[in-house]
Amino acid sequence: MSRMSPELQASIDSVRADVANLHSELTRYGLVVWTGGNVSGRVPGADLFVIKPSGVDYDDLTAESMILCDLDGTVIPGSPGSDRSPSSDTAAHAYVYRNMPEVGGVVHTHSTYATAWAARGEAIPCVITAQADEFGGEIPLGPFAIIGDDSIGRGIVATLSGHRSRAVLMQNHGPFTIGRDARDAVKAAVMVEDIARTVHIARQAGEPIPIPPAAIDSLFDRYQNVYGQPTEGTD
Numbered sequence: 001m002s003r004m005s006p007e008l009q010a011s012i013d014s015v016r017a018d019v020a021n022l023h024s025e026l027t028r029y030g031l032v033v034w035t036g037g038n039v040s041g042r043v044p045g046a047d048l049f050v051i052k053p054s055g056v057d058y059d060d061l062t063a064e065s066m067i068l069c070d071l072d073g074t075v076i077p078g079s080p081g082s083d084r085s086p087s088s089d090t091a092a093h094a095y096v097y098r099n100m101p102e103v104g105g106v107v108h109t110h111s112t113y114a115t116a117w118a119a120r121g122e123a124i125p126c127v128i129t130a131q132a133d134e135f136g137g138e139i140p141l142g143p144f145a146i147i148g149d150d151s152i153g154r155g156i157v158a159t160l161s162g163h164r165s166r167a168v169l170m171q172n173h174g175p176f177t178i179g180r181d182a183r184d185a186v187k188a189a190v191m192v193e194d195i196a197r198t199v200h201i202a203r204q205a206g207e208p209i210p211i212p213p214a215a216i217d218s219l220f221d222r223y224q225n226v227y228g229q230p231t232e233g234t235d
Contacts, residue, residue: 012048015043019051020061020063022186031109032058038087039106041104041105048069049093051066053067065080067087068080092151092152092156094153095153100160104185105180107179116200117139117169121172123141128208132220135195139167139169140169141169155168156168175193175196
């Protein structure tokens, strides 16, 4: 690994720590089982991102075990964790970072209810205000794609480009979420599962009532631009 400036190294170390810690949120909210799922985070100011190693127990994840990759998904030689294989979804994450420069974090889970919608090949309609707030409308369905190359990434980008949603249900696979940073993408993963569960339960009792588009726009604008403390974002 070529020598990095102290500033860049500090940025990488910060993202490593954040991404490692954020994996505990996936288990905390019951979004993953065993070693499935992954979180990645872009390194600000560099064509690099950090991602979970493949097949490692969540209890064993540390900042040092996170893997540093370039935007082609190639592991940076000589960096901590470079002796391990990165997540099997690394090519998908890399494709998103290359093609959506505004994205600073990507998350994938197999959370139960969101994955059930994906298995049915169905977008989640916007029938609750929390969904309008967080995603600005329906949570869209992405195409079926095979794991291992950038096919999933291509489906994510094609589906979410120009869309207000930070979540996509990849058909027969499960949810992927994006965010301004890794934490924001994890929040989206938590919220998409909560919404998927609520709307599924509502449908068991009858057809949910759609929210009018103008009301969705108003709710989304308020939540994204007014809600929360001015210095703390919308969390």
